[in-house]
Amino acid sequence: MVDLSQNPLDLIFHALGDETRRRMLAALVDGERSVGELAEPFTMSLAAASKHIKVLEAAGLIKREVKGRTHLCRLDPGPLGSAHQWLSAYEHFWTGRLDVLERLLRAEDAAFPRNRQDGE
Structure with a gap:
């Protein structure tokens, strides 16, 4: 488990160290996506995709907005x-x-x- 009190760069490089998360970030370059849309290309459950998204959020690489039952994610390029x-x-x-x-x-x-x- 990642210690959230770590240096921000540690969190960023931890998040970028996984191919699935890098591909999710690449998908967000074209605009915001729902959690389901981010999970779609992968053979994983929404729960597993959500865990990846939480790592990206903890690193500050994405922002999530809840609109009703839909969770929309967008890229935050600052930490990059x-x-x-x-x-x-x-x-x-x-x-x-x-x-x-x-x-x-x-x-x-x-x-x-x-x-x-x-x-x-």
């Missing part, structure tokens, strides 16, 4: 921005590593040119 900001800190690291790799490969290509006439 927080996750993106956290991940972007590593972009510099990976860009630097890839730049080093590119330099090494170019140096190797320069040191050992292929004989293009042999088709190698």
Whole structure:
């Protein structure tokens, strides 16, 4: 069980760590959906779908509104921005590593040119 007193990023990444929840979020990009509509593509009960939705709600990734007997869910992209900001800190690291790799490969290509006439 997820401890709801955790860091918000922990809740976001926990929610995003499940393929079903990621697919539910993807469905909400096009607009709000009922719990039944979110559950429909999956072979699961409404109760199981509701558990996934509660995890997404706890992470702040979706908002649920009750209209009569219908529960409508909509995407709240704000927390995704927080996750993106956290991940972007590593972009510099990976860009630097890839730049080093590119330099090494170019140096190797320069040191050992292929004989293009042999088709190698």
